[in-house]
Structure formats: structure tokens, C-alpha cells
Amino acid sequence: MDARIQIVAILAAAALILVLLELVRRRRLLERYALLWLFSALVLLGLAVWRGLLEDVASVLGVAYPPNALFLIAFGFVLALLLHFSLAVSRLSDQSKVLAQRLALLEERLGRVGSRPPESESAAERELETSVRD
Amino acid sequence: MPLSSNARKLAVVPAYNEASCVGEVVRELRRSAPGFDPLVVDDGSTDNTPVVAREAGARVVRHPFNLGIGGAVQTGFTFAQQHGYDYLVQVDGDRQHDPGEIRRLEHAMAESDVDMVCGSRFLQEDHKYPAPVSRRTGIHLFAFLLSKIVGQRVSDPTSGFRLYNRRAIGVFARDYPHDYPEVEAVLMVHAHRLRMCEVPVRMYVRGGGVSSLKGTGKSSYYMIKVLLALLVGLARRRASVEPGDEAAVTAAHGI
Numbered sequence: 001m002d003a004r005i006q007i008v009a010i011l012a013a014a015a016l017i018l019v020l021l022e023l024v025r026r027r028r029l030l031e032r033y034a035l036l037w038l039f040s041a042l043v044l045l046g047l048a049v050w051r052g053l054l055e056d057v058a059s060v061l062g063v064a065y066p067p068n069a070l071f072l073i074a075f076g077f078v079l080a081l082l083l084h085f086s087l088a089v090s091r092l093s094d095q096s097k098v099l100a101q102r103l104a105l106l107e108e109r110l111g112r113v114g115s116r117p118p119e120s121e122s123a124a125e126r127e128l129e130t131s132v133r134d
Numbered sequence: 135m136p137l138s139s140n141a142r143k144l145a146v147v148p149a150y151n152e153a154s155c156v157g158e159v160v161r162e163l164r165r166s167a168p169g170f171d172p173l174v175v176d177d178g179s180t181d182n183t184p185v186v187a188r189e190a191g192a193r194v195v196r197h198p199f200n201l202g203i204g205g206a207v208q209t210g211f212t213f214a215q216q217h218g219y220d221y222l223v224q225v226d227g228d229r230q231h232d233p234g235e236i237r238r239l240e241h242a243m244a245e246s247d248v249d250m251v252c253g254s255r256f257l258q259e260d261h262k263y264p265a266p267v268s269r270r271t272g273i274h275l276f277a278f279l280l281s282k283i284v285g286q287r288v289s290d291p292t293s294g295f296r297l298y299n300r301r302a303i304g305v306f307a308r309d310y311p312h313d314y315p316e317v318e319a320v321l322m323v324h325a326h327r328l329r330m331c332e333v334p335v336r337m338y339v340r341g342g343g344v345s346s347l348k349g350t351g352k353s354s355y356y357m358i359k360v361l362l363a364l365l366v367g368l369a370r371r372r373a374s375v376e377p378g379d380e381a382a383v384t385a386a387h388g389i
Contacts, residue, residue, distance in 0.1 A: 100197050101209045104175075105216065108195045 005067045009048035016041040036084055040077035047073065141220040145170035145236070146210030147192070148203055149227030153181040156227045160190035163225065166234040170223060173213060177206040183227075203294075208310035211298075215307045223297045231295040235335045239297035242333045249302040249328035252288075252320075253295035253335035272357045276317050279364060284324040289332055291317045302328055311367075317360050321367045 020037050023029035029037075047054045047070055058069035145163050149156045156174060163172045174187035178200035187194045195209055207224060214222045223239060225231045231253065239251045256277075273292050280288045294316055298306065305326050311318035323330050 097201055097205050100199060100201055101205065101212060104195045104197045104209060105213055108193065108213075 002067075006048060006051065009067070009070060010045065013041055013045035013048055017045065033084075033088070036081055040074075040081065044070065044074055044077070139169075142218060143170045143221045143223070144210070144214045144217075144219040145172045145223050145225055145233070146207065146214070147172065147174045147187075147225050147227045148177060148206035148210065149174050149179065149183050149187065150177040150200065150203075150206070151179045151181050151183060152227040153179070153183045153186050155229045156183055157186040157190040159225065159227055159229055159233070160187055160192040162229075163233045164191055167223070167236045170236065171219075173210060174227070175206040175209045175213075177201055177203070202313055204310055204312045204315035207294075207315060208306065211303050211307035211310060214303050219303070220300055221297060222303050224294055226294050230337050230339075232336060232338065235295075236297070238333050238335060239295075242331055243297055243299065246331050247329070248331045249299050250323055250330040251297040252290065252293050252330060252332045253337075254290035254293055254332040255335060255337040256289045257332060257334035258336070268353050272353065275357070276360060276364075279361075280317065280320050283364075283368065284320065286330075287332075288320055291320050293335075293337075295335060295337070311363065314356060314360050314363070318363045318367050321364065325367075 017038065020029065020034055020041060024031060024034045047057065051066070054066045054069060057073070058064075058066040061069055061072065063069040063072065145167060147156065147159055147163070152159075160172045160174065163170060172190075172192040174184070174192045174194045176184040176187065176194055176196045178197045184194045184196050195213060197206065197209065201209075210222060210224065213219075221240075221243070223236050225233060225236075235253060239253060242248070242251045256273075273290065276291045277289055280291050292314075296316075302323070305322065305328065306319065309322070311322070320330065
């Protein structure tokens, strides 16, 4: 393998790892989302450093030019990450739907409590408490 | 007399920018279905739908942003469950449905011991439903597929004019399909071993507002999406989350 492409690959993978670690350290990236990224970056770095391993992998995969195997593996990780994010987005939209519904129901209830005459307010608050517990 | 007279009954009207119609729908509900408490679920409208609805005498639940028809109807189910309602009727906010016909749904529920009664616009001999051909073709295609799947004739699977009992309310409060829910809901009724029937009703052309489906492009997108939902619904390991199951949405994540 050409030494230049190897150097580029090593630098890119190392930079990615540093950026990831820094993002996690600053709490900009949650560990749970960083793990898959870190794993991908470490594998890519490993393959970029140990040429013998990459050449073995390439010959197993039937790829003539070993750096192409590196791209292939990187592409696989990118697909996995995208799927991971689609799952996360689906989960978040489901959760925000439930939150919006609960908020709407609570607001309606709160509006009722607020508009009652003062003497019945404590009863209304009790009702609110019990229903929130449900 | 349909249903027991001391049953608590809720009429859910999902409305998104229906200020021109929703007031009349609520007044009509109070006139011709006085046993039902009207609840308008305002799905993030930008006009004064909630004000109009409240002035007409409905309780109004307002979503902070638009969730789509499925989310709006599900809020109605959750409301019914939280407040201990026995029956819930779903009536569109655009005057497509005639609240006077709720009586027919009630009769069917009382007589045939089912969990869901759907108003169908295609059961009457003289039905006149002035919809574009593409739309009707889609409806009949879903009707054909669903009838085959659930083993019972379903003539109008896209009808949103439905009456549910407590069991159905419980199932749909936990899990109700997202975007175009009516068709998939029929499938869920089947998957949960609930029973349903249809009764003939008349439906009108929309009174105002804008349909959620305009243009052929959107119609075909709708059809593809619902077909996909049907297939997925069939293949799903479990159609819905039962009490005690792992939550549909959990903190566990990833692939």
C-alpha cells in the first residue's frame, strides 16, 4: 500500500477519535451515541496502522487494492451509524408525541382547576393530584 | 334505547385549522347527541379553532404543535381513559359526519356486542359519495385487502366516524397508528381479538378547511404509505404493547 494513503488514513482516523473524545468531554455528545462512533474510528485506525491486517482482510473480501477495503469497511460503519440515528430519531419523535399529548391534557385540566370558584379549588387540586398519579 | 343511559360518553372531534366548521360541529353534537360530552382536540391550529370550539361549548385540548390525525385521536382516547368514559365516538371536525347518525352507531354497539362500530358510506344502496375516482379506488382497494386479512367484510376502512367501547379505548390509548390511522386501526382491532361491525351512514362533502389529502400526488403517497403500514402491521411480532410488556419506547437504544 502506498505510504501516503496510509498516512492520510491514520491521520483522519486519529483526528476523528480526538474530535469525538473532545465532544464527549465537553458533554456535547452523549456517551451512548459516541460509542458506535468511537468503535468505528478505532477499527479504522487499527486497519490503517497494521497494513498486514488490512491486506489479509482485503484478500478475504476479494479486494485487489487494500485501501479500497478500508473504504468499504468505513462505508459499512457509515451505514450502521445512519441506521442508528434513524432509530434514535424515530424514538425521539415517538417520545415527543407522547409528551405533547400529556402536556395538552394537563393544560386542559389546569385550565379547569384555575377557572373554578375558590371554595371548590382544594377539591379540584385533589382531583388533579389523583389523576396525575394515574 | 341505545346503550345504558348512565354510561359516560365522549365525542372526540380532532380539528386542525377548522375554525369555519368546528363550531357548527360542536353545536350539532350537543343538539343531536346530547348524551356525549364534546371534546375538541386542537392539533396545533394556527387559526382560532380552539376559541370557536370553546365558545360552542366543547372542552378543548390543545396540542403544542401539530401531531397529525393519529396523534390527535389518540389524545382523545387518553382523555377518555383518564376521565373514565365508557364510550367514545370520533367525529371529524369538517362536517363530513352527521352527529345525528351517532344514534345508529349506538344501536349497533348495543345490539351486536362489538368493541368498535364504524360508519360506512358504502353500505347504503343509494350512496352518493362525491370523491375523485382515484380516492375511491384507493378506498376500495384497502377495503378488499382488509376484508381478506380480517376475514370479515370491511366496506369503508378509511371512515373516521367510529364508536368505541372501553376495551377499544384502552387498546388505542396505549397504541394508535401515526399518520393515516383508520385503516391500520382496523388491523389492530383484529390483532387484539376485538370485534367490529359497520353500519351505513351518510357522509357529506367537506364543509371547509383543507383536506389532509389534496392532489393525486398526495393521494398516491397516501396509498403507498397505508399499504406499507398494512404489510408491516401484518408482519409485526406483536401489534401493540400489552400491559406488562416492555415499553414501545425505552431508553435502550441502537442497533
